[in-house]
Amino acid sequence: MEIKEPRKVSVFNNVGGGGQYVRKQVCAYWLEGRCNRNPCRFMHRLSPAPQSKDHSGLVPSDNRKPKSTWRNANSCGSMNRTIHTNEGAKKCAQGRSIQDTHQRFSTTRVAATCDRNSQKGQVKMCQYWLSDNCVHGEKCKYLHSYFSGSGFSMLTMLDGHTKAVTGIALPSGSDKLYSGSKDGSVRVWDCHSGQCVGVVKLDTKVCCLISEGQWVFVGLQNAVKVWNLQRQTELHLNGPVGQVCSMVVSNDMLFAGVEGGCIFAWKFSSDQCSPELVGSLKGHDGDVVAVAVGASNRLYSGSKDNTVKVWDLQNMQCLQTLCGHSSDVTSVLCWDNFLLSGSLDNTIKVWAATDSGLLEVVYEHREESGILSLEGIHDAEAKPILLCSCKGNNMKLYELPSLAERGRIFAKRDIQSVQIASGGLFFSGDETGQVFVWKLDEARS
Template structure:
């Protein structure tokens, strides 16, 4: 890869900094005559500036087929607007409070109040720390699920089921009833859960030296051997199951419909350390590793097509969104990759954080706008609009979030290092009323 030439092309594509960082929406607090945000991320004028991009990124609400996080597809006519701002302002909602009637603003520190957590903060709204587990509008916490004793490392919501499955390094999988929020079963596996996914009615769980498989419709249970060490990542494509393992291999099983079982099919070699993230998009498998690289595999012949070496630390998570590949690392960056005319991937945008990034999850808000969730190892999950990377909000946790999973009907779930699972919901923002 031509790194110098690639950087020049990336700079030319980005076109320099954005001129206007205001969200193209009228501030309804300003309309009511009581906006106290300085600066305000919204317009203090009656007419918003037209959208220069012309096209809307909204998709039909509630349609899983229109998720946009479906795979890597080349589009030579794409409009590169990565990191251009023009999105929502960050830190709305709980970012500041009004004290009494004098309209003076208490600027909240970016930290949850420990006394509030314990239920005995005497300062109330005058407290300089947050009395909330999140900042930002458009989402809220519904409930907390208590039971795991250690890190929640996987969350799965199999289709057609009314149960939520969570796996932990406490060597158990817990099954939760979605109506009552109660734990209805605990499955002890005898090994730490390294990852968990669902595909249709199937639930797949990675533990040391095995992949455990359940079919939630017919109660079938399987145990697939072959992995060496912990299984860190799983992904399914058509009738093939891929498992990223501690020794750097990616094991492949193919489902035999006649025998109703998974049969060993291949072992992909190339990574020199553990494979901790996998994603499939547009007939490609992407694998992120502790060796700081991403490998691109052809799903037809299972050959490695390219090795991406731009990250300088562990590649913790990879995600496909429309024609782009997104990756995050403990090197404190999210990188956006795009295919050149030759078919090879190169970085088209790099987003920097102050802390290492543990996992990525893509979903849509209540209005169908694509949102990227980035869990950082400073015990926060940051929400960004795509493609602008304008900050949308933030979740605070006692320990870092290792697992994020989108669910049906606007639900999503987070699992952190304390063993706590939180259930969240996307909610429409209030529509301003003009007097």
């Protein structure tokens, strides 16, 4: 089924700048945080009302255009839950000694709390500005912006979902962005215009959404819906009992964490008409809300039972249970030699392997509120950056391994979904249904 192309009106004048729309103009004083008119005859937002087309129950098409405003490069593969340093690809949880690990994270003891001096004060966003009701203008003591810091910028805001955004994906080489929501829909956004060009309505809420190559996977109640964008086919993977809470793809395998504690595994390839259910991993006592695949054929899973489990994917056996968090483990991420886990107990724990090969906590970073999501991205100088979404309507950008804060992103409600793409692009989706497109600054010539 073909989705009609929107008008060729670019969202931006350039990659890092704001756009100018056909019917309404953005208030220049509002952009500077100085507008004190209420109401104002100019627009106090960065995108016009969405113009979507309803394509209920149909496979979203992936029509291509020769150029794009923001998109994945054709040469870029799918993003997994592993980030590497510019020293080269290294194996997660293998190699360095514990003493070296302490030195890298600038700590002298295991489970050391974070250095308060590395945090840039209590930057707060004006809640009245969010609703266009702040009358203080430039005299307001709170921030009139969706972000603070340097080295990145907001490209656009995508409005359309009516409930929390739970998954965002930009398939490799595609000029369409996909977002899933608890409102029971998947929206398709055109990267040239920033407009919604398709809506797929589902019978139940979307809890997670990812992509791999030309595949898009949508986690639903008791099933995973699969779209092959190249073949324009739709599949329905049965097996899970309960809500599919998390997914990850690695080596032609799809792993789905389900409420209740089970992880299902499917094998798929471009030659198969449908992925094959090959087994399940059982051991968690709570919903599996985070999964990541590292080196040495290891799967890491985080659960509401407060633990992280390490699985050997060759024999589908649990190798170790990591007990260190005191609340839900909401995110797991492999970086260099290390495993990072985020929890609602307000901590990010860094795990590394001992001489025996078992993982233990080598560093602990404490936030003021619970961690919702962790993602890793590289800046233009190939330095790793940690994106840390927390309760309290904000996301922080940290440099690794110092965990020095580079900036903050704010939202109207908690940022539940964070996703990265090539070229310094990353995306955030909050509980109100808004999707934001961000970009790290390019290297200076």
